[in-house]
Amino acid sequence: MGLRLRPVNAEFYDLFTEAAAHLVGGVALVAEMLSESADKEDVAQRMRAAEHAADETTHAIIRKVNGTFVTPFDREDIYALASGLDDVMDEMEEVVDMILLYHVKSMPAEVLGQVEVLQQCADLTATSMPRLRSMQSLEDYWIEINRLENAGDKNHRRIMARLFSGEYKALEVLKLKDIVETLESAIDAFETVANTVEQIAVKEG
Amino acid sequence: MGLRLRPVNAEFYDLFTEAAAHLVGGVALVAEMLSESADKEDVAQRMRAAEHAADETTHAIIRKVNGTFVTPFDREDIYALASGLDDVMDEMEEVVDMILLYHVKSMPAEVLGQVEVLQQCADLTATSMPRLRSMQSLEDYWIEINRLENAGDKNHRRIMARLFSGEYKALEVLKLKDIVETLESAIDAFETVANTVEQIAVKEG
Amino acid sequence: MGLRLRPVNAEFYDLFTEAAAHLVGGVALVAEMLSESADKEDVAQRMRAAEHAADETTHAIIRKVNGTFVTPFDREDIYALASGLDDVMDEMEEVVDMILLYHVKSMPAEVLGQVEVLQQCADLTATSMPRLRSMQSLEDYWIEINRLENAGDKNHRRIMARLFSGEYKALEVLKLKDIVETLESAIDAFETVANTVEQIAVKEG
Numbered sequence: 246m247g248l249r250l251r252p253v254n255a256e257f258y259d260l261f262t263e264a265a266a267h268l269v270g271g272v273a274l275v276a277e278m279l280s281e282s283a284d285k286e287d288v289a290q291r292m293r294a295a296e297h298a299a300d301e302t303t304h305a306i307i308r309k310v311n312g313t314f315v316t317p318f319d320r321e322d323i324y325a326l327a328s329g330l331d332d333v334m335d336e337m338e339e340v341v342d343m344i345l346l347y348h349v350k351s352m353p354a355e356v357l358g359q360v361e362v363l364q365q366c367a368d369l370t371a372t373s374m375p376r377l378r379s380m381q382s383l384e385d386y387w388i389e390i391n392r393l394e395n396a397g398d399k400n401h402r403r404i405m406a407r408l409f410s411g412e413y414k415a416l417e418v419l420k421l422k423d424i425v426e427t428l429e430s431a432i433d434a435f436e437t438v439a440n441t442v443e444q445i446a447v448k449e450g
Numbered sequence: 451m452g453l454r455l456r457p458v459n460a461e462f463y464d465l466f467t468e469a470a471a472h473l474v475g476g477v478a479l480v481a482e483m484l485s486e487s488a489d490k491e492d493v494a495q496r497m498r499a500a501e502h503a504a505d506e507t508t509h510a511i512i513r514k515v516n517g518t519f520v521t522p523f524d525r526e527d528i529y530a531l532a533s534g535l536d537d538v539m540d541e542m543e544e545v546v547d548m549i550l551l552y553h554v555k556s557m558p559a560e561v562l563g564q565v566e567v568l569q570q571c572a573d574l575t576a577t578s579m580p581r582l583r584s585m586q587s588l589e590d591y592w593i594e595i596n597r598l599e600n601a602g603d604k605n606h607r608r609i610m611a612r613l614f615s616g617e618y619k620a621l622e623v624l625k626l627k628d629i630v631e632t633l634e635s636a637i638d639a640f641e642t643v644a645n646t647v648e649q650i651a652v653k654e655g
Numbered sequence: 656m657g658l659r660l661r662p663v664n665a666e667f668y669d670l671f672t673e674a675a676a677h678l679v680g681g682v683a684l685v686a687e688m689l690s691e692s693a694d695k696e697d698v699a700q701r702m703r704a705a706e707h708a709a710d711e712t713t714h715a716i717i718r719k720v721n722g723t724f725v726t727p728f729d730r731e732d733i734y735a736l737a738s739g740l741d742d743v744m745d746e747m748e749e750v751v752d753m754i755l756l757y758h759v760k761s762m763p764a765e766v767l768g769q770v771e772v773l774q775q776c777a778d779l780t781a782t783s784m785p786r787l788r789s790m791q792s793l794e795d796y797w798i799e800i801n802r803l804e805n806a807g808d809k810n811h812r813r814i815m816a817r818l819f820s821g822e823y824k825a826l827e828v829l830k831l832k833d834i835v836e837t838l839e840s841a842i843d844a845f846e847t848v849a850n851t852v853e854q855i856a857v858k859e860g
Contacts, residue, residue, distance in 0.1 A: 311652070346611040405833070406756040415620035415825035419627070422829070423610070447721070516857070551816040620825035624832070628815070
């Protein structure tokens with residue numbers, strides 16, 4: 246039998262898994278918001294509720310860190326991971342809110358590609374969080390997230406080129422650019438989470 | 451009598467209090483710059499002087515850290531707090547400079563709401579800095595700053611929706627968006643300061 | 656003879672010097688891209704190759720840290736310096752790619768001033784990296800980079816004022832603003848590298 250230097254504190258892993266599950270739900274709402282037939286007010290309201298639920302999970306993690314003497318990995322890494330996951334949700338909530346507030350009618354089709362990248366990031370993050378417990382099989386996760394972020398970055402530049410092509414009026418470009426950049430920030434935020442997991446795994450591994 | 455593990459080094463607290471006082475002065479200049487009757491050249495010049503004075507305080511803190519063997523709290527936290535306070539001033543100076551350089555004639559009225567949020571953040575930060583000495587009664591400060599940042603964020607989105615409403619020409623939207631986003635960065639910079647104080651209080655408390 | 660607490664591991668210094676040399680090459684490609692007669696497709700392709708080569712150097716540093724028991728300075732500082740140098744290249748590659756993708760015809764002349772700032776930053780960084788070995792004569796480097804960043808910031812604001820002057824159409828302003836802001840991010844990224852070097856020097860000095 247191996248030696249355990251860190252206690253088994255299963256609740257931390259459950260809470261990180263819960264945080265990632267909120268992100269899977271959040272991406273679904275972003276996708277719904279982009280469909281032409283969406284009731285935008287209703288989707289935005291459900292997004293606010295989802296973002297609130299994610300906040301609750303973040304606070305539960307932070308309360309748990311503050312009330313636990315020996316944590317499964319470094320306190321500052323738990324904070325970084327919890328707030329990293331929370332940041333993804335904040336970006337996605339902002340995307341949905343902007344689509345509502347700016348009265349956006351239609352978006353270039355390439356935007357759907359970014360939502361697909363987000364969906365893959367969320368699914369991958371959700372299946373990887375429970376593996377923090379064993380610290381096994383995590384490398385594929387952060388490599389794949391980095392690959393997805395690269396793909397998202399390339400797609401983002403193509404979307405920007407399309408927005409600047411002359412097809413859209415300047416004011417419409419301004420609105421769409423804001424939304425498209427926030428989508429990219431959400432993808433970047435998934436990469437930050439993966440980088441945090443990599444650092445934890447290197448330290449603890 | 452309690453046990454003191456850290457020396458009483460009052461000058462650090464005085465310097466942080468001085469740094470926060472510069473921010474109160476800075477917000478007043480931002481507010482003055484937004485009044486229609488302002489002599490913009492003159493306000494911008496006073497803002498540059500205020501930013502320069504704030505820089506001097508920041509450098510005094512850093513010199514003091516480098517020349518002190520046992521600091522009242524961790525060296526890196528002192529750096530983080532000093533540079534965090536300095537960042538707020540930089541953002542406010544940028545707001546004033548942009549209003550001058552871009553020849554902005556008028557701003558949507560909601561911008562005044564953001565300046566009020568800034569004022570409350572500055573006042574709260576200024577009254578809280580002296581409490582670093584006892585590390586008492588700081589929790590209300592960072593909770594309230596977080597609440598103000600949330601209010602600022604909501605207000606920011608409303609301003610953006612107004613800018614995109616069709617009331618302003620695209621080029622004017624571009625200018626105003628830049629300024630409004632820098633105002634929001636100043637509010638965010640206050641929140642970063644509050645988060646740093648929270649981390650210090652948790653560590654030292 | 657002095658006492659060495661850290662091993663002489665010359666390869667680390669060679670790799671940092673190599674990383675900085677990539678940046679010198681990168682700035683030259685940015686400058687080439689801005690000349691009216693440039694074959695933009697060709698320059699952008701060479702930039703992608705240069706960015707790829709810089710990535711290889713970054714990965715070589717990270718592999719070396721992970722495989723070395725006692726590093727010449729703190730592991731986290733080596734990571735920070737390697738990724739800081741890599742970030743500069745990413746920003747410069749983005750500038751070149753944007754000029755290609757957005758079909759930019761001409762830029763305000765002041766943009767050349769920013770490229771000159773970048774060139775000076777790159778040259779200074781390249782001549783300073785080998786000095787990490789002795790940790791001598793580095794102070795002038797970070798002071799000068801900070802001065803250059805300030806100059807770049809002032810120049811950036813002048814460029815923005817020019818873009819907003821009414822001389823350019825809103826859609827053109829949007830394109831140029833994106834490029835000009837990424838140029839400024841590249842300068843900021845050089846400053847982040849210099850700040851990292853300063854922190855290392857203060858710690859190890």
